[in-house]
Amino acid sequence: MIDATAPGRVGDVRRRNLSLVLDSIARTGDAKPSRAQLAAGTGLTKAAVSSLVADLVESGLVSEVGLYRDGERGRPGQGLELSSRRGVIGMEINVDYLAVGVVDLAGNLRFHSSVESPNRGLEPATVMERLGALAAEAKAAAATEGIAILGGGLAVPGLVDEQRSVVLSAPNLHWENEPLNPGALLEGAPLGVRLSNEANSAALGELWYGGGPADFLYVSGEVGVGGGVIIASELYTGPGGSAGELGHIVVNPDGPSCSCGGAGCLETFAGQEAIFEAAGIPPGALEERAELLLAALRRRDPQATKAVDDAGRYLGVALASSARLMDIEAVVLGGHFATLGEWLRPALLGSLERHAPGLLDPRNLTLSGLEHSGTLLGAAGQVIRSVIESPFEFLLAAKLA
Amino acid sequence: MIDATAPGRVGDVRRRNLSLVLDSIARTGDAKPSRAQLAAGTGLTKAAVSSLVADLVESGLVSEVGLYRDGERGRPGQGLELSSRRGVIGMEINVDYLAVGVVDLAGNLRFHSSVESPNRGLEPATVMERLGALAAEAKAAAATEGIAILGGGLAVPGLVDEQRSVVLSAPNLHWENEPLNPGALLEGAPLGVRLSNEANSAALGELWYGGGPADFLYVSGEVGVGGGVIIASELYTGPGGSAGELGHIVVNPDGPSCSCGGAGCLETFAGQEAIFEAAGIPPGALEERAELLLAALRRRDPQATKAVDDAGRYLGVALASSARLMDIEAVVLGGHFATLGEWLRPALLGSLERHAPGLLDPRNLTLSGLEHSGTLLGAAGQVIRSVIESPFEFLLAAKLA
């Protein structure tokens, strides 16, 4: 990102064009474009593209993948692709599990591992130690696949200060103002480890690797109800970093009080705990309760059906308000809500139609298809995107090393 | 605005630095900076600033205002300011009145005029004709003051397609898909006339000329309840251009049906009509009803007080949800709500505290101080900002003419 109030230098032009070319290669993906195609696609001259690509290849971000001929006349082009020998480790701390994955620059999940871990109330140091073991596994896997690790992304279910790597508040983990030092998980990675919010990362995962549109609201139904706002293919976090908190939208001013101190929040009607309770699912392990709920829904148990219907209806109220306020025309349901999607959808759509008729095309209300890797992909993707958006800085660092 | 996917050219550097310097002059305002101060402020060299300023002065956007000496040693600097001999005409069509104003580049309202005009249901052509007469007044005033008019901004209470100058939908005027040809109002102005939404323009007016913060939600209480979202000192309009529609946030899922087809919208509780009705104000002219309501409030009439309390409470619900969703920490109340502010505020703050405790500092809930010129200033300001952000294009046009 170039500071809008900084003076423009002649060299900025190259920064921008390096990013433009790298981004074109990333977007073209499997097609493996030649320099000539990049020139046509970007509007740059062949000469400029050649010079830019030379820098990118030298840094290791881009590889030449041999000539390709497609039966046409003329000299064949050199195919170019994001290097599959460079990658980022995505990591996730959630309430009930830990997960890691190796994502190469092209966005392929090359390794994936997760373990159950009841992290609620555990000391951050303990959790980080367990995660460290998983990260070591991922590093080893990357090494055997010949992938050099550039950096990592760590998603947690809470509000974070990305700059200082502090978890400001993660109520479901009972963490508050915990500095995390995630860099220690990936000693020696040139880009370090970036901390992020779970719902935001999942939204970005959906955008980059799940075929999400340029503008949508991602709704994360984990233990809490979270959300991520994607506007013009960018994450909107708001001035304080906590935008998209769908769980605490007021859906009924006379509703019960909420853990946030407010009253009538969506989470009191559509949070996991609220649904389980309304459905009459007895307390217990999360996994088991989810299974019980699904079983009850499948056998059309009236209490469970009503609980999910109510949740869907209130979710519809929240989405109607959100879509109106932010002019958002697509919604992706993730986590818990993706699992319940089939049963949730009718009441949700009915409620949307009642409160904001015509605002959201039902076809634009989709369920996430990334299952449990969306957050991971998004967390890693943020580091990958930062390289694609600012390759110049990366080139500099590579040249010094 | 530079297209992010367009290739960077060497010349882009100058585009950007022209804007940087012009913006610095605009921001410095009354201080009338010298070239040397601009160099220090922007980070450019004196040589670069001199060259850039030369272009800006030649185009007429910037004027030298003579030497200034502040008792220091050394050669005194040439003060620079946005030319007060260039201006833009702001225009407003609202339900009950028309207004115009002349705003110079520095943001001074140099002329202002408005007339009552019951526009609801009138043909757009009729309204535009009346507005044309007002615009002619403004042009004449600008001529006598020696202000060359570069362009105009026209705000209407409805959703617009800015590119095609079409009013897509203005329910309170009973307009639907009306092409407007606002350029005819200002024949010969090089930048033409830009159509915009009333609430959005008012929000921008607040931002640029009312001392608004970088992030806030502007709530416009005209006949409908509208809103404008300012994020990072920019208007957020959403992918479809209708963001900020606070009036149709659902504040009570069991509430009455709304003109938008939905149910339980804020407008059904806090719209002008809803308040008048709940307060027992008989039908009649808007101005008179507003006076009656204020009188009733002043004498602590219980029905009127309750009506405004209810509106405030529901506005609080809407603002709690909005602030949570978009992570917005400041709100400016305009129009009707600014007038009722004193009576509205207690219930509004109480409701905010109940539904989102601690989210919004009461000091950040302010009333607009621009009164009836905010919309005008914002409409004109959009044209002025477009010049400040892209002076290169303006210079080119000026050179051709």
Add this chain to the structure above:
DNA sequence: TCCAATTAGTTTTCAATCTGAACTATATGG
């Protein structure tokens, strides 16, 4: 087999633009 046509990619020249340093211009104060 060989050459024209075609497409890919490189080299060269040129213009735009900023930086940095040297220079000119104009004030203050002893």
Add this chain to the structure above:
DNA sequence: CCATATAGTTCAGATTGAAAACTAATTGGA
């Protein structure tokens, strides 16, 4: 009246992409 200080200009140098000429590699037809 001159040393000092600050404002602003001029000019050489570096970076960069455009444009055009050039080299490289392939296909297809004579």
